Amino acid sequence: MGKLTRRALLGTAAVGAFGLAAYGGGRVACSFVPRNHPDFFSLLDIPPDGAVARRIGEGALAEASLSSDFDGLAAAMKLRPLIAEAVATDCPTTRRQLVQDQCAADFAEGRCVVIDGWVLSETEASLCAAKLLRPSLI
Amino acid sequence: MIFDLQSGETPKEITGDVCVVGTGPAGVTLALELARKGRSVVLLEGGGEAYEESSQALYEGAVIGHGHIDVAASRLRQFGGTSGHWTGLCAPLDALDFETRADIPHHGWPITRADLDPFYARAHPYLDLGPYRYDWEDWRSIVPFPALPLDPTKILTDVYQQSPPTRFAEKFMETVRADPKIACWTHANLVDVTLADGGDVVTSVAVRTLDGRATTVKAKTYVIACGGIENARILLNARKQRPAGLGNEHDLVGRFYTDHMTIETSMLLFRDDVDTRLYPTSLKYDGAEILMGLKVHPDVVKARNLNNNSAFLVADYGDAVYSDDFRNYGWVAFSTMLKTFSRGHVPDRFAERTCDVVDDLGSVATGVYRHALRRVLPEKPAQAFRLRQDAEQAPNPDSRVTLTADTDPFGLQRIALDWRVTNEDLLRLRRTHQFIGEQVGAAGLGRLQLGVSDPPDPDIAYSGYHHMGTTRMHADPRQGVVDADCRVHSTKNLYMAGSSVFTTGGCANPTLTITALAIRLAEHLAVSA
Numbered sequence A: 001m002g003k004l005t006r007r008a009l010l011g012t013a014a015v016g017a018f019g020l021a022a023y024g025g026g027r028v029a030c031s032f033v034p035r036n037h038p039d040f041f042s043l044l045d046i047p048p049d050g051a052v053a054r055r056i057g058e059g060a061l062a063e064a065s066l067s068s069d070f071d072g073l074a075a076a077m078k079l080r081p082l083i084a085e086a087v088a089t090d091c092p093t094t095r096r097q098l099v100q101d102q103c104a105a106d107f108a109e110g111r112c113v114v115i116d117g118w119v120l121s122e123t124e125a126s127l128c129a130a131k132l133l134r135p136s137l138i
Numbered sequence B: 001m002i003f004d005l006q007s008g009e010t011p012k013e014i015t016g017d018v019c020v021v022g023t024g025p026a027g028v029t030l031a032l033e034l035a036r037k038g039r040s041v042v043l044l045e046g047g048g049e050a051y052e053e054s055s056q057a058l059y060e061g062a063v064i065g066h067g068h069i070d071v072a073a074s075r076l077r078q079f080g081g082t083s084g085h086w087t088g089l090c091a092p093l094d095a096l097d098f099e100t101r102a103d104i105p106h107h108g109w110p111i112t113r114a115d116l117d118p119f120y121a122r123a124h125p126y127l128d129l130g131p132y133r134y135d136w137e138d139w140r141s142i143v144p145f146p147a148l149p150l151d152p153t154k155i156l157t158d159v160y161q162q163s164p165p166t167r168f169a170e171k172f173m174e175t176v177r178a179d180p181k182i183a184c185w186t187h188a189n190l191v192d193v194t195l196a197d198g199g200d201v202v203t204s205v206a207v208r209t210l211d212g213r214a215t216t217v218k219a220k221t222y223v224i225a226c227g228g229i230e231n232a233r234i235l236l237n238a239r240k241q242r243p244a245g246l247g248n249e250h251d252l253v254g255r256f257y258t259d260h261m262t263i264e265t266s267m268l269l270f271r272d273d274v275d276t277r278l279y280p281t282s283l284k285y286d287g288a289e290i291l292m293g294l295k296v297h298p299d300v301v302k303a304r305n306l307n308n309n310s311a312f313l314v315a316d317y318g319d320a321v322y323s324d325d326f327r328n329y330g331w332v333a334f335s336t337m338l339k340t341f342s343r344g345h346v347p348d349r350f351a352e353r354t355c356d357v358v359d360d361l362g363s364v365a366t367g368v369y370r371h372a373l374r375r376v377l378p379e380k381p382a383q384a385f386r387l388r389q390d391a392e393q394a395p396n397p398d399s400r401v402t403l404t405a406d407t408d409p410f411g412l413q414r415i416a417l418d419w420r421v422t423n424e425d426l427l428r429l430r431r432t433h434q435f436i437g438e439q440v441g442a443a444g445l446g447r448l449q450l451g452v453s454d455p456p457d458p459d460i461a462y463s464g465y466h467h468m469g470t471t472r473m474h475a476d477p478r479q480g481v482v483d484a485d486c487r488v489h490s491t492k493n494l495y496m497a498g499s500s501v502f503t504t505g506g507c508a509n510p511t512l513t514i515t516a517l518a519i520r521l522a523e524h525l526a527v528s529a
C-alpha cells in the first residue's frame, strides 16, 4: 500500500463529510434554488480525484459482488433508495449527504467490501468504480 | 518471617500447614490470605530478595515456535516474581471467556465469571486498583468525555484499570517478613516432588540452593505458583514416580500454552468532528486510572466465530509533539522518581532507576521537551488511531512447553517453548477489525483500514508476556491438569496457582485473574488443608 494522506483517505472513504445540520440546512436552502434535474452522473463528482479513489475504483471493479460495467453499476446503485433520491436531487450538498447516508445504511446492512485494506460500503466503492468507467462522450 | 537458605545452618526439614512455592502475585497473595486465616505457611522463593543473575539464568530455555517471544527476560526469578516487570494493565476475564463454545474446541472453564467476581473485588487492593467496576455504565456519568456513538448491541466500550504497577517485593516483602504465620525461605529452589509410595498424596518437596545446600519441606498441602511456564516445567521434571511427569497422565502438562498476541495494527480514521478524547490515554477518576477500548459484543463474537478482543486506540498524531513514543524504561524511571521526589520522599531502587534514566537520556529529554510544549501549544486531538490489542488465541494443544535435553545446575531439564500463532487466530482478528470498521461506517463516524492481511503475516504478533494454559483447568481429567479447585487431578494435595491454570486466555491481562484465583484457592485450602 502506498503512503496515503489522511485527508485523501477520508475524502475518498467517507465520500464527503457533512453533518446533519448541513443536511437539514442544505435541504431548506436548496428548496429555493431553481435547477435542472440532474442524473446519475452528478454523483460521480463526489469521490475525489486522485490515486486513492482510483485504486478503490479498480479494486471495486475486481470485486465479484459488484458489477463491472458502467450501466450495471449505475442500475444497481439506483436501486438503493437514498441513491435514487440523490439522483433526483439537484442540490450538491443534499446529494452528498444522501450518498453518505446510503453508505452508512450499506454498512448497517452488511453491504461492505474490503478494497486495498479499506472497509468500505458498496456504494462508495461502486461510485469510485463508476467514476473510472465514466463514458467520455456524455 | 523471611529466612535465607543460603546463610546460617540449613534446617533438615521445614514444616507447615501449606507449602507455597513462588513469591509472585500468585504465591504472595495466597500466603498472606492463608496466614490471615491462621494457617502456617512455608513460602519458598528460588531467587533472593533482589535480582541475582545466577537465579535468573535458571529460567533460560529455547524458543522453537513463533519467534517474537522470550522465555528468560520475560520472567523474574526473585522475591515478587515477574511483578517486578509488569506494566499493570488489569481487567477481569469476560463471562464469555469461561463459557463452552460450540464454535471453538476446548473453550470454557469449569467455573464462571460470577464464581470469580467476589474474588476479583478482593484482588483489587492487592494490585492498588480502584473500585471493582468494569462496566462502562458505571463510569459514563463520572467521565466527562463521551463514548463513540456506536450500536451497543454490536460494539461495547471496554474499561480496563491501571495498577501503578504494584511491585510485590516493594509492597509485601516487609509484611511477609513481619507475619509470624509465614516462614518464607529465599534461595530455596523446588527441585522435586515426592509422592507417598504408589499413592497420590504428596509427602514432601525437595529444595536446593545454588550453592549446594538441600532440605525437605513437609506440609499437608502443596501449591506450586512459579509462573505459567515454570509450573509446567516442574511437573514435567517430576518423573521419579510418574514417568510421564506429575499430573501428566493424559499428556496435557505443557500443552495449550497460550499467550496474548500483542498486535498494533489497522487504522481508524474519524471525521474531524468526532469526539475521541475518551480513548487515547488513561484517565483518573474515582480513585482509579482507567483506559477505554472497543470490544465486539459477546453475542457477535459467538455468531461470527471470533476470538475475544479489546482494541485500544493509539493516537497517530500528525505532530510528533503529541506522540508518546519516548516512553521506555528510562522515561518510566524518570517520571516515577519525579513523582516520588515531589511527594517529599526518596524513590526506592534509586540507583537502578537513575541508571535507567542515564541509559535512556535521549528519550527522557524528548519526553520533558514534549511535555513542556504540550502545556503551551493548543490541544490538538488526533483523528487517526491504530488499534492496539492483546488478542486472544483459541486453545491449541500443539502450542506447548516441552523439556529439552539441556539441564540447569540442579539437573532439571530446561524448557523449549513452541508458541503457535495460527492463521485462523489472525484471520479472526482481521474479521474483528473489519466488524469494527463496519460499525464505525454505519455510525457515519469514519473508516477503517485493515492491518491484518489475508493470508496473514504472523510477524505482526508479539508475545504479551502472558504465559497461560500449561496446566489448564477442566472438570474432566482427560482434558485438564487441574480441577475447578486448582488441584492436580491425579493427586490429593497438590495445587497449581497462576495463569497456567487458565483454560482460555480471553483478552484481559492475566494478573488480576491470577490474584483472584489465589484468593479463591486460599478460601478453599483454609477449609480443606
Ligand SMILES: Cc1cc2nc3c(=O)[nH]c(=O)nc-3n(C[C@H](O)[C@H](O)[C@H](O)COP(=O)(O)OP(=O)(O)OC[C@H]3O[C@@H](n4cnc5c(N)ncnc54)[C@H](O)[C@@H]3O)c2cc1C
Pocket (backbone or CB within 6 Å): B021, B022, B023, B024, B025, B026, B027, B044, B045, B046, B047, B073, B074, B075, B076, B077, B078, B079, B080, B081, B082, B083, B085, B086, B087, B088, B089, B090, B188, B189, B190, B191, B225, B226, B227, B228, B230, B234, B464, B465, B466, B497, B498, B499, B509, B510, B511, B512, B514
Ligand atoms: C514486561 C511485562 C509486562 C507485563 N505487563 C502486564 C500487565 O500489564 N498486566 C498483567 O496482568 N500482567 C502483565 N504481565 C504479566 C505478569 O507479570 C504475570 O502475569 C505475573 O507476574 C504472574 O504472577 P505469578 O505469581 O503467577 O508468576 P511470577 O510473577 O512469574 O512469579 C513466579 C515466582 O516463582 C519463583 N520460582 C520459579 N521457579 C521456582 C522454583 N523452582 N522454586 C522456587 N521458586 C521458584 C520465581 O522466582 C517467582 O518469584 C507482564 C509481564 C511482563 C514480563
